[in-house]
Amino acid sequence: xxxxxxxxxxxxxxxxxxxxxxxxxxxxxxxxxxxxxxxxxxxxxxxxxxxxxxxxxxxxxxxxxxxxxxxxxxxxxxxxxxxxxxxxxxxxxxxxxxxxxxxxxxxxxxxxxxxxxxxxxxxxxxxxxxxxxxxxxxxxxxxxxxxxxxxxxxxxxxxxxxxxxxxxxxxxxxxxxxxxxxxxxxxxxxxxxxxxxxxxxxxxxxxxxxxxxxxxxxxxxxxxxxxxxxxxxxxxxxxxxxxxxxxxxx
Numbered sequence: 311x312x313x314x315x316x317x318x319x320x321x322x323x324x325x326x327x328x329x330x331x332x333x334x335x336x337x338x339x340x341x342x343x344x345x346x347x348x349x350x351x352x353x354x355x356x357x358x359x360x361x362x363x364x365x366x367x368x369x370x371x372x373x374x375x376x377x378x379x380x381x382x383x384x385x386x387x388x389x390x391x392x393x394x395x396x397x398x399x400x401x402x403x404x405x406x407x408x409x410x411x412x413x414x415x416x417x418x419x420x421x422x423x424x425x426x427x428x429x430x431x432x433x434x435x436x437x438x439x440x441x442x443x444x445x446x447x448x449x450x451x452x453x454x455x456x457x458x459x460x461x462x463x464x465x466x467x468x469x470x471x472x473x474x475x476x477x478x479x480x481x482x483x484x485x486x487x488x489x490x491x492x493x494x495x496x497x498x499x500x501x502x503x504x505x506x507x508x509x510x511x512x513x514x515x516x517x518x519x520x521x522x523x524x525x526x527x528x529x530x531x532x533x534x535x536x537x538x539x540x541x542x543x544x545x546x547x548x549x550x551x552x553x554x555x556x557x558x559x560x
Contacts, residue, residue: 315354315355370500374496393515395523413509417505424507428504484521
């Protein structure tokens with residue numbers, strides 16, 4: 311317990327890796343590990359108050375309307391752009407009824423990447439890292455850690471594993487910056503990130519082009535909002551929604 315209290319972030323990441331990777335010998339991957347790790351570390355280090363704050367972030371829906379629009383529209387736009395510029399088959403074969411069903415299931419399934427990951431990555435790890443680091447530095451480090459965490463999935467993938475590896479690295483880094491941007495611009499709403507994550511994964515597109523577009527979006531977000539990325543995130547020390555309601559990061 312003392313070790314956890316002294317090193318909460320290190321403990322969180324260690325648990326996340328161990329829990330997820332423990333399923334690999336069985337041909338699976340514990341995508342829910344970040345959620346479980348957060349539920350272990352938060353009560354030990356922050357008590358009931360920490361669990362309440364994590365819960366508030368997970369249900370925080372009162373954010374600017376344009377944040378809801380972006381959470382849904384941006385992932386869909388990336389899918390459409392990838393289809394226009396490259397292979398349209400992911401959209402052509404998609405049944406939109408099935409896409410909607412997958413999206414809804416991802417919103418409520420704690421074993422899936424959206425709900426299983428975001429309470430840990432964005433609900434716990436990112437605010438803790440941004441308490442000491444700029445949003446840019448915190449997100450860059452988090453992107454590396456999340457990417458490495460996902461790498462064993464390459465072993466479980468079928469087809470060209472080299473392409474899968476490249477796409478996974480590029481895409482994970484890209485979406486990590488997008489999720490951080492969305493989290494900070496909504497006053498720390500994990501709910502909005504879960505929605506964005508669920509939309510992104512509702513359509514299966516594993517092309518390198520698709521993932522490269524996410525990396526391009528990350529570059530745009532950093533360049534356009536560089537001052538905020540290099541400053542201090544409002545969610546590092548507080549979850550004051552007054553800034554989010556005005557749409558101002560700083």
